[in-house]
Amino acid sequence: MTTADTTVTERRNTVPAPPGDAGAPRWLRHATDVTDPVLREAVLSLHPRARAVAGYHLGWWDERGRPVAAGWGKAVRPALVLLSARAAGAAPGTGAGCAAAVQLAHDSSLLHDDIIDRDETRRNRPAAWRAFGVAGALLAGDAMLALAASLIQREDLGAPATAALNEAVQQFIGGQFEDMAFEERAEVSLAECSTMAARKTGALMGAACRLGALAGRADGERAAGLEAFGRSLGLAFQHVDDLLGIWGDPERTGKPAGADLHARKKSLPVVAALDSGGPEAARLAELYARDPSLDDPGTLRHAAALVERAGGRERTAGLAGRHLREALDHLGALELPPSRTRPLRDLAHWLTARDH
Amino acid sequence: MTTADTTVTERRNTVPAPPGDAGAPRWLRHATDVTDPVLREAVLSLHPRARAVAGYHLGWWDERGRPVAAGWGKAVRPALVLLSARAAGAAPGTGAGCAAAVQLAHDSSLLHDDIIDRDETRRNRPAAWRAFGVAGALLAGDAMLALAASLIQREDLGAPATAALNEAVQQFIGGQFEDMAFEERAEVSLAECSTMAARKTGALMGAACRLGALAGRADGERAAGLEAFGRSLGLAFQHVDDLLGIWGDPERTGKPAGADLHARKKSLPVVAALDSGGPEAARLAELYARDPSLDDPGTLRHAAALVERAGGRERTAGLAGRHLREALDHLGALELPPSRTRPLRDLAHWLTARDH
Numbered sequence: 030m031t032t033a034d035t036t037v038t039e040r041r042n043t044v045p046a047p048p049g050d051a052g053a054p055r056w057l058r059h060a061t062d063v064t065d066p067v068l069r070e071a072v073l074s075l076h077p078r079a080r081a082v083a084g085y086h087l088g089w090w091d092e093r094g095r096p097v098a099a100g101w102g103k104a105v106r107p108a109l110v111l112l113s114a115r116a117a118g119a120a121p122g123t124g125a126g127c128a129a130a131v132q133l134a135h136d137s138s139l140l141h142d143d144i145i146d147r148d149e150t151r152r153n154r155p156a157a158w159r160a161f162g163v164a165g166a167l168l169a170g171d172a173m174l175a176l177a178a179s180l181i182q183r184e185d186l187g188a189p190a191t192a193a194l195n196e197a198v199q200q201f202i203g204g205q206f207e208d209m210a211f212e213e214r215a216e217v218s219l220a221e222c223s224t225m226a227a228r229k230t231g232a233l234m235g236a237a238c239r240l241g242a243l244a245g246r247a248d249g250e251r252a253a254g255l256e257a258f259g260r261s262l263g264l265a266f267q268h269v270d271d272l273l274g275i276w277g278d279p280e281r282t283g284k285p286a287g288a289d290l291h292a293r294k295k296s297l298p299v300v301a302a303l304d305s306g307g308p309e310a311a312r313l314a315e316l317y318a319r320d321p322s323l324d325d326p327g328t329l330r331h332a333a334a335l336v337e338r339a340g341g342r343e344r345t346a347g348l349a350g351r352h353l354r355e356a357l358d359h360l361g362a363l364e365l366p367p368s369r370t371r372p373l374r375d376l377a378h379w380l381t382a383r384d385h
Numbered sequence: 386m387t388t389a390d391t392t393v394t395e396r397r398n399t400v401p402a403p404p405g406d407a408g409a410p411r412w413l414r415h416a417t418d419v420t421d422p423v424l425r426e427a428v429l430s431l432h433p434r435a436r437a438v439a440g441y442h443l444g445w446w447d448e449r450g451r452p453v454a455a456g457w458g459k460a461v462r463p464a465l466v467l468l469s470a471r472a473a474g475a476a477p478g479t480g481a482g483c484a485a486a487v488q489l490a491h492d493s494s495l496l497h498d499d500i501i502d503r504d505e506t507r508r509n510r511p512a513a514w515r516a517f518g519v520a521g522a523l524l525a526g527d528a529m530l531a532l533a534a535s536l537i538q539r540e541d542l543g544a545p546a547t548a549a550l551n552e553a554v555q556q557f558i559g560g561q562f563e564d565m566a567f568e569e570r571a572e573v574s575l576a577e578c579s580t581m582a583a584r585k586t587g588a589l590m591g592a593a594c595r596l597g598a599l600a601g602r603a604d605g606e607r608a609a610g611l612e613a614f615g616r617s618l619g620l621a622f623q624h625v626d627d628l629l630g631i632w633g634d635p636e637r638t639g640k641p642a643g644a645d646l647h648a649r650k651k652s653l654p655v656v657a658a659l660d661s662g663g664p665e666a667a668r669l670a671e672l673y674a675r676d677p678s679l680d681d682p683g684t685l686r687h688a689a690a691l692v693e694r695a696g697g698r699e700r701t702a703g704l705a706g707r708h709l710r711e712a713l714d715h716l717g718a719l720e721l722p723p724s725r726t727r728p729l730r731d732l733a734h735w736l737t738a739r740d741h
């Protein structure tokens with residue numbers, strides 16, 4: 030762990046400069062650069078065993094604690110925090126503690142979701158419960174959730190910030206409960222599917238923007254507007270995720286082809302297809318009910334074609350586009366200088382057009 | 386759930402009067418009466434599925450949501466919060482929100498511990514993961530942990546209160562990691578055993594007292610003294626638990642005879658016996674290493690006798706007594722009016738002399 034310590038110190042001494050207006054990928058890299066040292070310092074405060082699991086999950090160390098550079102994902106939520114603070118007029122780097130907190134809460138839920146779904150891989154590596162056992166991953170997830178609350182409290186933004194995180198956590202737990210229930214139910218409506226996505230993904234992205242706004246000392250109206258932007262963008266993001274879960278290129282997404290169909294997920298494209306009422310809907314319903322018919326690549330391709338012919342792909346893409354426009358409208362309504370909100374707009378477009 | 390709602394309203398309208406100086410059992414009942422309606426109101430704010438699991442675990446409802454009166458335990462931690470507030474000079478009932486928060490954090494860890502240890506029963510009923518599945522119990526535990534943080538935040542006691550809860554949560558997670566590691570190790574020292582107990586039990590009891598002190602607007606010195614009282618009492622409490630885990634009467638404890646030996650726990654009496662170096666230590670070590678020799682009642686009685694003859698029982702009882710005296714010394718050093726601290730003293734004596 031000495032290596033990790035040294036890295037924190039080195040990185041702290043060179044605060045990364047924000048990029049120019051060079052588009053979303055650079056803002057995401059910047060968010061990683063700003064948030065990673067704060068995350069490392071926070072995780073080092075954990076009990077050594079919780080720290081080992083957390084650092085493995087966050088892609089810093091292998092299962093024996095040796096440094097690797099697997100990373101902790103695209104840094105979408107930290108970027109939303111930092112760019113919302115920037116939109117509110119704050120100096121670069123403002124909100125780094127909140128960015129780390131939001132990422133920790135998100136990763137806590139990923140650790141626990143992988144236990145629940147028995148997902149064997151995460152970010153192209155064995156999931157933490159595979160590497161450290163269910164007990165280790167469960168407790169480390171708890172430790173990361175409590176650490177997220179500690180980081181928010183240390184930012185000295187008062188009760189509204191703590192409440193924003195806690196409420197988002199309750200929302201995504203509710204969303205996860207609903208997601209699980211959908212898998213056991215024969216029928217799920219589009220409205221239920223949207224509510225679930227709003228809870229599971231929209232709430233934390235909304236909280237990320239609100240926390241950035243609070244860190245940037247935005248007034249109540251702007252904090253609410255930025256939160257609304259984050260919530261709508263979260264829905265668009267989730268629907269793009271749903272499309273990639275069926276039609277994504279395994280080389281780009283890191284997931285097997287048709288992963289969501291294989292897991293019989295009731296994601297939005299599937300629910301929309303089942304809702305269409307045509308002959309494809311009936312054949313898809315039959316495939317979802319039959320066991321183990323979704324195990325070979327041919328049947329998976331057939332199921333994906335059925336979803337597409339029943340309009341599930343188009344409808345999901347349409348909804349993703351609608352939520353993106355809603356998000357941009359919320360941002361526009363704030364009447365902030367366009368130069369300050371442009372990174373958020375760029376990020377929103379990029380996230381909705383991404384292929385991984 | 387209508388029944389539960391009605392109960393909250395009814396109870397809120399009649400704030401329970403504190404008992405006279407009638408001893409610890411009445412203070413514990415009082416803590417239940419004061420805390421239960423706050424807990425119920427908080428749990429009702431959860432997602433319906435998280436609420437169902439939490440309410441089942443807390444003994445309010447059966448697995449189908451029908452009211453039962455199984456209860457949520459002895460209310461030791463809520464009593465510590467409320468009586469610490471009283472010791473600090475606060476009006477009766479002060480600290481109820483903190484009491485509910487501490488109980489929720491404690492119950493969140495019980496939900497997760499039962500998943501980890503595969504314990505089938507809790508408070509004489511099927512454990513929540515048996516009734517609702519691992520996923521339901523895991524997510525409900527997360528929801529209760531986040532809800533505990535929300536309750537503290539709503540008390541408006543500022544960062545010191547939030548920090549007290551968060552730090553205790555990290556401590557008990559660390560203690561749980563150590564407890565698990567002990568089961569896999571051949572040798573554990575008495576010092577390691579005490580550190581584990583301090584983390585697993587002492588930290589949250591200390592935090593309970595500190596939160597009560599903060600709710601009662603105690604100054605920094607008194608808050609620290611009450612926390613030290615709670616930490617020492619927590620160690621005494623844990624050691625009594627360790628004694629009951631081997632020699633407790635199943636009819637009183639609700640656990641099978643010799644439960645900790647059957648689970649091959651490295652609790653303090655066992656570690657002290659193994660540490661004694663005599664012939665009993667060697668035979669006990671052999672029994673712990675051999676599989677499946679601790680499965681029949683005769684062998685369990687033999688193992689318990691070995692622990693006792695090796696001095697494990699006496700040494701543990703001695704340590705429990707020492708920590709009780711330390712706790713009372715911390716309380717005495719605060720120079721508060723004896724009438725205000727007497728309920729805490731009574732509770733400390735009662736908890737260390739209990740048989741369940």
